[in-house]
Amino acid sequence: MSDGVSRIQSQHGKWTVSSSDEEDTEPVRGSQVWTHWRDGVSDSDETVIDEGELEALHFGLPEAFAETDKKLLPSAGPVPQGSSGNPIKTEATGLLGRPSPTSKQSRPSSELGWGVSSSDEETETKVEGWQVKEERVKEEYSVPRSKKQRLTELDHHYSVEKVQEPEVRAAEGMLDKWDVLAKAQTFGFYLTKVSGIPAENNACALHIKDILSPINGTITASAQFNYCFDIPWLMKQYPVEFRTKPLLIVHGEQRQAKIQLHEDAHPYPNVRLCQAKLEIAYGTHHTKMMLILYEEGFRVVIHTSNLIHDDWHQKTQGIWLSPLYPRLPEGIPEMAGESATSFKRDLIDYLASYRSVGLNEWIDHVKLHDLSSTSVYLIGSTPGRHQGNEKQKWGHFKLRKVLSGCTSSVASRESWPLIGQFSSIGSLGADETKWLCSEFKESLSTLGPDQRDLCSVKPARLHLVYPTVENVRTSLEGYPGGGSLPYAIDTAQKQPWLTSFLSKWSAELTGRSRALPHIKTYMRASPDFRELAWFLVTSANLSKAAWGTLEKNGFQLMIRSYELGVLYLPEAFGIGTGRFLVQRGQLPDCKTPEKPFPVPYDLPPQHYGSRDRPWIWNIPYLHAPDTHGNVWAPS
Ligand code: K8D
Numbered sequence: 001m002s003d004g005v006s007r008i009q010s011q012h013g014k015w016t017v018s019s020s021d022e023e024d025t026e027p028v029r030g031s032q033v034w035t036h037w038r039d040g041v042s043d044s045d046e047t048v049i050d051e052g053e054l055e056a057l058h059f060g061l062p063e064a065f066a067e068t069d070k071k072l073l074p075s076a077g078p079v080p081q082g083s084s085g086n087p088i089k090t091e092a093t094g095l096l097g098r099p100s101p102t103s104k105q106s107r108p109s110s111e112l113g114w115g116v117s118s119s120d121e122e123t124e125t126k127v128e129g130w131q132v133k134e135e136r137v138k139e140e141y142s143v144p145r146s147k148k149q150r151l152t153e154l155d156h157h158y159s160v161e162k163v164q165e166p167e168v169r170a171a172e173g174m175l176d177k178w179d180v181l182a183k184a185q186t187f188g189f190y191l192t193k194v195s196g197i198p199a200e201n202n203a204c205a206l207h208i209k210d211i212l213s214p215i216n217g218t219i220t221a222s223a224q225f226n227y228c229f230d231i232p233w234l235m236k237q238y239p240v241e242f243r244t245k246p247l248l249i250v251h252g253e254q255r256q257a258k259i260q261l262h263e264d265a266h267p268y269p270n271v272r273l274c275q276a277k278l279e280i281a282y283g284t285h286h287t288k289m290m291l292i293l294y295e296e297g298f299r300v301v302i303h304t305s306n307l308i309h310d311d312w313h314q315k316t317q318g319i320w321l322s323p324l325y326p327r328l329p330e331g332i333p334e335m336a337g338e339s340a341t342s343f344k345r346d347l348i349d350y351l352a353s354y355r356s357v358g359l360n361e362w363i364d365h366v367k368l369h370d371l372s373s374t375s376v377y378l379i380g381s382t383p384g385r386h387q388g389n390e391k392q393k394w395g396h397f398k399l400r401k402v403l404s405g406c407t408s409s410v411a412s413r414e415s416w417p418l419i420g421q422f423s424s425i426g427s428l429g430a431d432e433t434k435w436l437c438s439e440f441k442e443s444l445s446t447l448g449p450d451q452r453d454l455c456s457v458k459p460a461r462l463h464l465v466y467p468t469v470e471n472v473r474t475s476l477e478g479y480p481g482g483g484s485l486p487y488a489i490d491t492a493q494k495q496p497w498l499t500s501f502l503s504k505w506s507a508e509l510t511g512r513s514r515a516l517p518h519i520k521t522y523m524r525a526s527p528d529f530r531e532l533a534w535f536l537v538t539s540a541n542l543s544k545a546a547w548g549t550l551e552k553n554g555f556q557l558m559i560r561s562y563e564l565g566v567l568y569l570p571e572a573f574g575i576g577t578g579r580f581l582v583q584r585g586q587l588p589d590c591k592t593p594e595k596p597f598p599v600p601y602d603l604p605p606q607h608y609g610s611r612d613r614p615w616i617w618n619i620p621y622l623h624a625p626d627t628h629g630n631v632w633a634p635s
Contacts, residue, residue: 186595187568188376189537192305192317194515196476200586201511204598206319208237208312211301217294217324223248223362225289225564228306231264231271244270248358252276252285252562274358276562283383283560286539286546291362298325298369300347302378302566304519304539314476315484316512316600318519318537320376320566325369337370341572344371346378349393350564353382375572377402379536381546381563387556395548395559396443399522399567403534406448406569413524415458416533418444419605421465422520425487425614426543431497436542437462439550444522460524463605464498464542467505467516468612469621474514478626481516485615492616502614503605509586510600514627519600520565529603531579538565568597 193205212219219242224234229251235243247270253261258275265271276285290301300322305311328337338344344366351363379402381395392401418441428436445460467475472482492498507513520540524533540546545560570578580597608614621632 186573187597188321188323189568189598190319190321191510191512191519191600192303192312192315192319194314194316194476194512196314197511197515203586206321208305208307209239211290211319211321212238212242212292214239214241217292217296217299218242219245219292220295221246221248221293223250223289223291223359224307225250225285225287225291225562226307227252227284227286227288228308228311229261229264230308231261231268233309234307235268247271248274248362250274250276250285250287250354250359252278252283254278272358274354274356276354276356278383278560280383280385280558280560282545283562284545285562286541287380287562287564288539289564291365293365294324296324297327298365299323300325302537302564304537310477311484311518314515315481316507316510316515316517316519318521318600320537322371323373325371325373328368328370334367337372339372339374341374341377343374343376343378346380346393347371350378350380350382353380353384376566376568377572379538379565379567381540381548381559381561383559383561385551385556385558386548391557395546395557395563396440397548397557399536400443400446402567402569403443403446404448406534407450407571413533414445414447415460416524416526417461417463417529418522418524419463419465419603420444420522420542421517421601422541423466423485423516423518424541424543425466425491425498426541426545427491428495428498428542428544430494432501435544435549436498436501440547444524462501463503463607464501465503465505465517465601465605466542467615468608469615470612471505472516472615473621473624473626475516475627476514477516478628479621479630479632482615482617482632484518485516486617487614489616489619492614499608499614502608502612504608504612505601506606507601509584509602510598511586512600517601521600523599525582525603526579530582530584532582532597532599533570533579535568535580535597535599536565539563540565 191205193202193207193210212222219238222242222245224247226249229249231249238245238247247268249261249265249271251258251261251273253275262273265273278285288303288305290299290303292299292301301319303317303319305315305317305319311317325337328334335345348363348366351359351366379398384390384394386394386397391397428434441460441462444462466487467482467485472479472485475481505513505517507515507517520538522536522538525531526533540563543561546563548557548559550556551558568580570580573580575594581594582603583596583598618634620634623631625631
């Protein structure tokens with residue numbers, strides 16, 4: 001980081017607010033290592049490493065693995081026990097919303113008496129009707145079973161027909177969770193569970209423990225790509241029997257933050273780290289992906305949550321779960337098992353873009369599996385100045401390319417509105433013509449070959465959904481939730497024109513109006529907002545750093561950050577009409593034959609009122625208390 005950097009520490013880790021004049025930067029979340037505040041009581045029953053299983057750690061790592069940066073680790077001591085980062089209670093103003101920026105370690109809000117917050121333990125018991133089942137599941141799966149048995153079970157799990165047979169369901173004794181997966185199976189799109197809302201609003205939602213549950217397969221190794229890691233917390237999300245399996249952490253930390261992350265990982269000998277290169281200034285490793293290798297196959301999870309407690313507690317977050325990919329038969333060429341969406345090729349290209357030896361074995365795992373059942377497109381960003389052929393592989397140009405091949409025909413779709421929804425905003429230039437409504441909107445507006453010749457009489461409207469100050473104040477998390485919405489005052493002041501595009505966060509339909517969004521979505525809807533031409537869930541915020549910006553008269557697309565998302569097109573789901581119906585109630589509409597798409601927030605977008613302001617995280621809000629009676633006074 002260059003000069004002029006101030007550090008703000010929040011519940012969500014330490015964020016570095018760059019005051020550089022760089023046009024297209026997002027606020028940079030700085031040295032991010034999260035050290036979990038470990039409560040002696042709560043952790044005492046945790047067997048993190050089972051000594052008996054250490055033998056099993058000779059997992060035959062290829063030679064290349066020895067070169068990953070774990071080897072650079074200085075001898076690490078025990079994980080430091082942090083105790084600062086506390087909000088300060090004052091008589092006059094209540095709680096000052098900001099932890100001290102001088103504090104090194106932070107701890108989850110839970111232990112601080114912030115009201116709604118909960119420790120891991122509380123999460124386990126409070127998310128109603130969930131933990132009990134989880135325990136039952138664990139027990140059942142701790143009985144050793146043959147691979148064939150497991151495959152049959154997994155087959156049940158992913159087959160709607162079979163799951164719907166009452167006898168099969170009763171026999172399995174875990175129908176509720178299987179139902180959840182079966183229901184959302186068509187799209188593989190889920191939200192994370194939110195603590196403190198009615199159970200019915202979490203019925204189709206997943207906690208990280210649900211994803212890593214043995215119900216989805218017997219994990220033999222995994223890779224976690226992310227921005228922010230609380231490693232002790234992460235280890236506890238894996239079922240005990242999988243906690244010693246090889247785990248690769250793919251991160252973008254540098255210098256002290258990297259050293260801290262290595263120290264945090266040191267107690268776990270099965271954990272290796274891989275540092276993503278960030279050779280362009282102000283780039284970040286935002287990608288949030290799990291690669292999971294099972295005895296039964298392989299799975300990809302692309303999502304929006306950091307690997308910290310708060311990101312899985314009371315936020316709206318998105319998850320795409322791939323099907324379980326079977327291993328290809330021996331001797332089959334590695335490029336077999338491709339999908340109609342070219343997902344396998346694109347995932348390999350994305351992983352190869354890291355140019356990191358630590359990822360080679362994961363590229364090999366992808367190659368050895370059959371990904372042909374994938375119905376989504378991969379839309380990724382990787383840092384670089386991409387030219388020629390490479391230009392269309394990344395960022396908004398990748399989206400443009402996929403949409404240009406989209407063959408569904410709908411009359412006058414060129415005027416269908418576009419919606420972007422995100423949790424941070426970068427510097428977008430002096431006016432809308434500089435990037436937002438030129439190259440970016442042009443990509444989102446791209447039509448398929450059937451549509452292209454229809455003249456565009458009416459240009460599409462662009463709606464941008466981003467929380468207001470009031471959204472944050474009245475949220476379940478209150479003002480501290482705004483610590484994950486790092487739109488900075490310096491940036492906001494340069495683009496007052498943006499406000500006219502903004503809509504509030506509203507999600508009454510999913511019961512998530514008070515669960516602040518950390519999900520990012522982009523879509524094209526019909527003029528009445530009852531249908532979708534396409535839908536994208538991604539890590540990419542509204543920034544040039546994430547989506548890319550053209551340079552050298554359009555010759556190259558410059559991208560600073562790593563991002564990843566999946567795009568849903570109706571044609572890839574065999575929907576002949578070329579549009580998804582938008583789900584309008586909690587329960588799927590029985591009158592419609594096709595499954596409607598579960599759009600995670602309310603449509604049509606609700607424009608900001610005259611008194612609404614976008615949430616800006618580094619200015620004070622002192623005049624109205626939040627849901628916990630606190631005000632926000634960033635240092
Ligand atoms: C994240 C610069 C970040 C900015 C925004 C976000 C976000 C993240 C990091 N650092 O997703 O809103 O990965 O959580």
